[in-house]
Amino acid sequence: xxxxxxxxxxxxxxxxxxxxxxxxxxxxxxxxxxxxxxxxxxxxxxxxxxxxxxxxxxxxxxxxxxxxxxxxxxxxxxxxxxxxxxxxxxxxxxxxxxxxxxxxxxxxxxxxxxxxxxxxxxxxxxxxxxxxxxxxxxxxxxxxxxxxxxxxxxxxxxxxxxxxxxxxxxxxxxxxxxxxxxxxxxxxxxxxxxxxxxxxxxxxxxxxxxxxxxxxxxxxxxxxxxxxxxxxxxxxxxxxxxxxxxxxxxxxxxxxxxxxxxxxxxxxxxxxxxxxxxxxxxxxxxxxxxxxxxxxxxxxxxxxxxxxxxxxxxxxxxxxxxxxxxxxxxxxxxxxxxxxxxxxxxxxxxxxxxxxxxxxxxxxxxxxxxxxxxxxxxxxxxxxxxxxxxxxxxxxx
Amino acid sequence: xxxxxxxxxxxxxxxxxxxxxxxxxxxxxxxxxxxxxxxxxxxxxxxxxxxxxxxxxxxxxxxxxxxxxxxxxxxxxxxxxxxxxxxxxxxxxxxxxxxxxxxxxxxxxxxxxxxxxxxxxxxxxxxxxxxxxxxxxxxxxxxxxxxxxxxxxxxxxxxxxxxxxxxxxxxxxxxxxxxxxxxxxxxxxxxxxxxxxxxxxxxxxxxxxxxxxxxxxxxxxxxxxxxxxxxxxxxxxxxxxxxxxxxxxxxxxxxxxxxxxxxxxxxxxxxxxxxxxxxxxxxxxxxxxxxxxxxxxxxxxxxxxxxxxxxxxxxx
Numbered sequence: 169x170x171x172x173x174x175x176x177x178x179x180x181x182x183x184x185x186x187x188x189x190x191x192x193x194x195x196x197x198x199x200x201x202x203x204x205x206x207x208x209x210x211x212x213x214x215x216x217x218x219x220x221x222x223x224x225x226x227x228x229x230x231x232x233x234x235x236x237x238x239x240x241x242x243x244x245x246x247x248x249x250x251x252x253x254x255x256x257x258x259x260x261x262x263x264x265x266x267x268x269x270x271x272x273x274x275x276x277x278x279x280x281x282x283x284x285x286x287x288x289x290x291x292x293x294x295x296x297x298x299x300x301x302x303x304x305x306x307x308x309x310x311x312x313x314x315x316x317x318x319x320x321x322x323x324x325x326x327x328x329x330x331x332x333x334x335x336x337x338x339x340x341x342x343x344x345x346x347x348x349x350x351x352x353x354x355x356x357x358x359x360x361x362x363x364x365x366x367x368x369x370x371x372x373x374x375x376x377x378x379x380x381x382x383x384x385x386x387x388x389x390x391x392x393x394x395x396x397x398x399x400x401x402x403x404x405x406x407x408x409x410x411x412x413x414x415x416x417x418x419x420x421x422x423x424x425x426x427x428x429x430x431x432x433x434x435x436x437x438x439x440x441x442x443x444x445x446x447x448x449x450x451x452x453x454x455x456x457x458x459x460x461x462x463x464x465x466x467x468x469x470x471x472x473x474x475x476x477x478x479x480x481x482x483x484x485x486x487x488x489x490x491x492x493x494x495x496x497x498x499x500x501x502x503x504x505x506x507x508x509x510x511x512x513x514x515x516x517x518x519x520x521x522x523x524x525x526x527x528x529x530x531x532x533x534x535x536x537x538x539x540x541x542x543x544x545x546x547x548x549x550x551x552x553x554x555x556x557x558x559x560x561x562x563x564x565x
Numbered sequence: 566x567x568x569x570x571x572x573x574x575x576x577x578x579x580x581x582x583x584x585x586x587x588x589x590x591x592x593x594x595x596x597x598x599x600x601x602x603x604x605x606x607x608x609x610x611x612x613x614x615x616x617x618x619x620x621x622x623x624x625x626x627x628x629x630x631x632x633x634x635x636x637x638x639x640x641x642x643x644x645x646x647x648x649x650x651x652x653x654x655x656x657x658x659x660x661x662x663x664x665x666x667x668x669x670x671x672x673x674x675x676x677x678x679x680x681x682x683x684x685x686x687x688x689x690x691x692x693x694x695x696x697x698x699x700x701x702x703x704x705x706x707x708x709x710x711x712x713x714x715x716x717x718x719x720x721x722x723x724x725x726x727x728x729x730x731x732x733x734x735x736x737x738x739x740x741x742x743x744x745x746x747x748x749x750x751x752x753x754x755x756x757x758x759x760x761x762x763x764x765x766x767x768x769x770x771x772x773x774x775x776x777x778x779x780x781x782x783x784x785x786x787x788x789x790x791x792x793x794x795x796x797x798x799x800x801x802x803x804x805x806x807x808x809x810x811x812x813x814x815x816x817x818x819x820x821x822x823x824x825x826x827x828x829x830x831x832x833x834x835x836x837x838x839x840x841x842x843x844x845x846x847x848x849x850x851x852x853x854x855x856x857x858x859x860x861x862x863x864x865x866x867x868x869x870x871x872x873x874x875x876x877x878x879x880x881x
Contacts, residue, residue, distance in 0.1 A: 262680065321865045329864055331606065331683070332819060335812065336857035343854045462808070466687055473684050517702065524699055530691030533684055538671045541681045557676050 206387055210236035210380050236379035242491045243386035244448045249471040249487035250393055250480060251440030256469065257477035257547070258401055259433035260413030261323070262331045265338025267465040269311045269438040271345065273445025275352055276307035278455040281362035286351050300362040304446050311442020312435050319434035323427060338465050345457040357456025364450050375450070382451040389447065390484070393440065397480055400436075409433055413478075414553060463526070470533055476543025478550040485545050494525040570845045576723040578841045584729045584798065586837020587736035591791035592814035593821070593829035594743060595661070595784030601760045601824035602780050604679070608686035609664045611811020612693035613657050613785055617792025618802040619697065620653040625709050632707025632801075639727070642711045646731070646793060654789030661785030662778055664689045670774065698804035705803045708796045732794045739790045740830050743783065747826060756780055760824070809853065813840075816860045822870030831871060 187195070208214040252266045279285045280294075280303040287293050322333045348354035363375040364385065374381050400406055408429040411419035420426045449455055467490055475486025498520065508520040536543070542551040571578070592614055599607040625645060630637070637645065668685040712731055716724035747753035758766040759776045767773045795810065796802060813836060821832025836856055843855035863870070 256680075260680075262683065321861070325864055325868055329819065329868065332815060333861055333864065336816065336860060339812070340854055340857050343851070347850055466691075470684070470687070473680075477680075515702070517699065519699070524695070526691050527695035527699060530688040530693075530695060533688030533691070534668050537677070537681045537685045537688070538675075541672075541675075541677050554678065557678060 203391065207384060210239050210383055234379060236383050238492065238495050240379050240383045240386060240451060241495075242488045243383060243390060244444045245468065245471060245491050246390055246484050246487035247386065247393065247444035247447070248441055248468045249475065249483040250390070250397060251437040251444065252468050252472050253437075253477060253480065253483035254397065254401075254409075254433050254440070255437035256472055257479065257483065257550075258406065258409040258413065259430055260409075261430060261434065263334045263434070263437070264331045264469065265334035265336070265341075265462075265465050266437070266441055266468050267460055267462070268334075268338035268341045269314060269441035270445035270448070270464075271338075271341050271460040272311040272314045272438075273307040273442030274449040274455050274459075275345065275358075275445075276310050276442070277303045277446045277449040278358040278361045279351060280306065282358050282360045284360050285358050286353065291351075297362065300364050300450050303362070304443075307446040308439050308443050311445070312439035314442075315435040315438025316431060318438075319431045323430045323434060335462070335465075338460070338462060342457060342460050342462070345460065352457065355456050355458055357454055359454045361449050361453045361455065363453065379451065382447075386447055389443070394480055394484075401480075405429065405432065410478075410549070467529075470529065473543055474533070474536060476546040476550075478547035479543075479545055482543050482545035482547065486543070490529070497525070567846060571842055574845055576721075578845055579838065580723070580725055580729055582838035582841035583834060584732045584794075584837070585841065586817075586834035587733055588791050588795045588798065588833075589810070589814045589817045589836055590830045590833025591736055591739060591787045591794070592811065593818040593833045594740070594787045594826060596815050596818040597821075597823055597826060597829040598756075598780050598784045600818070601826075602756065602763075602777060603669070603682075605669070605682050606686065606815065607664070607781075607784070608683070608811075609668070609689035609693060610661070610784065610788060611807035611814070612690050612697075613661045613664065613807075614788040614792050614795075614811060614814075615694060615802070615804065615807030616660050616697060617653040617657040617789040618796050618806060619701070619706070620656040620789070621649040621793045621796045622706050622708060622802065624649045624652045625711075630709035632709055634709050636710045636713065639712070643731075646711055646735075646797075649793045649796075650735070650790055652789075653792045654786040657789035657792065658782045658785035660693065661781040661788070664693075665778060665781040670777075694804055694807060701804055703804060705801050708800050708802065710800075711797055728797060732798065735790065735794060739787060743787060744826060746783065752776075752779060813853070813856055816856060819870055820860055820863060822872040825870070825872050828870055828872035835871075 190198075248266065248270060251269075252263060255261050255263045255266070277300065279287055280298045281300055283289075283297050285297070288297060318334070318337050322330055325333065344350070345352040346354050348356065352358070363373065364382075366374040366381075368374055375385075401409070408419070408424045408426075411422070411424055412426050412429060416426055468487075471486035471490045472483050473486070474489060475484065476482025508518065509516050510519050511517070540546075542554050592610070595610045595613075596607060599605060599610070625631075628645060630645070636642070668689040669682060672681055672685060712726075712728040714726050714728050716726050717730070718725055747756055755766070755771050755776045756779065758769070758771050759773055763773055766776075799806075814833065817832040817836040818829045819832070820836060821828025821830070823829075836859070839859055840852050840856050844852040847855065
């Protein structure tokens with residue numbers, strides 16, 4: 169066991185050293201190749217070109233759902249995880265209701281762009297539905313505003329209270345959305361939400377039922393967001409966030425306006441969450457109240473901590489894993505003929521990966537926090553902080 | 566806004582609010598005990614409670630009572646309730662201790678940051694609720710009727726049913742017993758000592774880990790009592806029933822001042838009342854909304870809750 173661990177550590181160290189030694193041009197080239205690979209992922213032709221047996225099982229391909237749809241779902245979760253990573257990972261604020269901001273973004277787009285929305289059918293506040301692209305900035309702005317409004321009173325509270333208040337906030341948004349006679353139309357929801365604009369050369373819209381263009385769109389957004397967040401966390405703002413996370417009182421004494429930067433982190437995260445919601449609403453074209461269950465908020469948080477809080481790539485890895493792995497497990501189950509149901513004493517039990525995924529998740533969360541509290545792809549500085557704490561542990565206490 | 570309903574229904578709303586509040590209070594005690602000692606939000610507590618609701622149903626079905634069976638006589642019913650409370654409390658106590666040993670103790674040994682505890686708490690919560698979900702096929706289970714729901718005593722427009730009377734008296738009995746245990750016994754002194762300063766208490770010869778285990782056990786016992794009462798009130802249960810009620814119980818604990826036992830009891834009862842009054846005024850859909858709103862407003866103006874935070878502080 170220890171042998172495997174040391175060898176794995178040596179291997180990882182070797183890889184990262186080799187990567188660090190490469191000239192800049194090679195690094196950029198390799199990154200570009202990887203990005204092209206990401207864009208090619210949902211194309212069946214790509215696998216045919218590689219000579220992989222199609223029609224049968226391909227290691228990466230998902231059989232139960234369209235690969236592009238799965239990848240798009242991963243995409244909006246990755247975006248959410250990146251947003252929450254700013255709040256939890258960099259600023260160290262615990263937000264348990266992050267999906268609430270996703271809901272704000274999605275509902276803004278839905279109510280403004282769908283001809284079925286009550287704004288047009290009942291209240292007549294506006295003449296005609298907006299296009300998706302016009303509603304998008306407003307969706308981001310509104311979720312940012314929601315972050316500021318929620319953060320303004322709450323960020324003065326201690327960490328644990330912040331957790332419960334954000335949890336309550338997400339629940340309140342869901343309760344409001346559930347009112348049938350209100351603008352959000354409850355569980356019946358809002359259908360016919362506008363898709364993003366753009367036409368193919370033959371005049372058909374690019375963004376319709378095929379999930380591939382949405383995946384490419386969200387991939388582009390993610391890549392842009394990586395650059396944005398990377399630059400932000402290397403700036404004065406990012407350094408302030410890390411200082412707050414490590415010791416808020418010390419940061420305050422050193423002249424960091426902690427409240428202001430905490431509010432900033434909260435609002436930035438909320439804006440990215442709303443962006444993700446707007447993109448999702450544009451693809452799904454239907455929004456209802458039962459989409460925004462609280463488990464989703466917890467799942468995003470799990471993604472951030474699983475991947476490694478405080479590292480953008482960790483958040484991306486986490487966001488990818490929490491959606492992709494359960495979906496992939498279903499495909500594996502199909503290929504190897506794992507049973508979906510077992511009968512115990514005549515009673516059928518659903519044992520499919522989909523049904524049990526949260527159960528496995530719970531176990532994985534506990535195990536990872538015990539053995540690798542810094543996450544799978546950890547930020548170096550944060551891992552060092554945690555190592556320090558471990559040394560301070562009182563043995564036997 | 567229907568203030569008429571509030572005024573006309575005031576007696577009924579007050580009594581139902583008190584019974585609901587008593588259930589919140591019992592669960593809130595579990596949160597507050599653990600928080601007082603470990604400074605940790607035990608998210609899995611709501612699912613420990615959920616297991617208790619199933620424990621009660623299994624006990625009753627072992628005696629041949631299901632959702633459709635006729636109501637037993639009052640004497641029989643009281644016996645069955647007592648039995649269900651014992652089973653549910655032991656079950657909850659066991660699972661609460663299991664959570665502490667598997668999810669929290671290994672982290673304490675490594676002096677993990679507070680966030681890590683919260684994640685394992687969420688993980689344990691998932692394991693319990695989803696495990697039960699898979700085990701019960703995510704079905705809803707009906708609760709057999711135990712006590713009559715017709716009013717027995719009426720004073721003017723105030724009336725109370727045997728079910729409400731039993732719920733209130735059992736809850737009060739459990740809370741008084743807990744208060745006595747923590748304030749008057751040797752074990753209780755150990756709990757207060759660890760809550761005050763864990764490391765110093767350990768130096769004075771208190772076995773810290775055993776005290777923490779004890780705290781989880783009695784929190785679980787309270788959740789078990791609450792589970793039986795909640796079963797009889799709600800008349801059905803599911804694997805995810807713990808989530809909302811647990812969230813509100815936690816809100817109640819914060820409302821009263823987390824870490825403060827009497828605060829949790831007060832917060833639970835207040836939350837039950839406020840919720841019921843608000844549902845009369847704004848409609849039942851907004852019951853949960855108002856609960857959280859009250860919590861957020863209170864935290865803004867009095868961040869330590871109504872009675873302040875204390876478990877084992879010098880003044881307690």
